[in-house]
Amino acid sequence: MKDDIISTMETYLREEILQQPNREIKTDEPLISSGLIDSFSLVDVALFVEDTFDVHIDDTELNAETFDTLNELADLIVKRQD
Numbered sequence: 001m002k003d004d005i006i007s008t009m010e011t012y013l014r015e016e017i018l019q020q021p022n023r024e025i026k027t028d029e030p031l032i033s034s035g036l037i038d039s040f041s042l043v044d045v046a047l048f049v050e051d052t053f054d055v056h057i058d059d060t061e062l063n064a065e066t067f068d069t070l071n072e073l074a075d076l077i078v079k080r081q082d
Contacts, residue, residue, distance in 0.1 A: 003052065005074040012048055013070075017041045027071045032064040049073070055080035 006027055016022050017037060031037045037045065042062040049057055055077055067073040 002074045002078055006026050006070045007079050008052065009049075009070055009073060011039070012052075013045070016048075017044060025070060028069050030064070030068050031070070031073075032068050051076060053081065 012023050013025060013031070014023050024067075025031075025036075029036070032042070039062075046057040046059075046062055050053060057076075061067075063078075067076050
């Protein structure tokens with residue numbers, strides 16, 4: 001299940017947020033703290049997560065402390081689905 005979430009999120013980030021469909025994003029690569037995803041894109045990511053995985057991400061959680069990698073984001077989604 002977690003692998004499916006990571007795959008879905010990686011595809012979304014590559015194609016929609018970064019607009020670099022051939023770019024590989026490693027599961028432990030910093031997304032927010034590295035500047036790969038900016039604060040404006042975080043809202044789009046949160047909306048995608050909520051719509052796709054039927055979980056809620058609070059605005060206060062849109063930061064590198066809550067999730068900064070695909071692994072951390074997938075863990076958050078799995079936790080919210082339980």
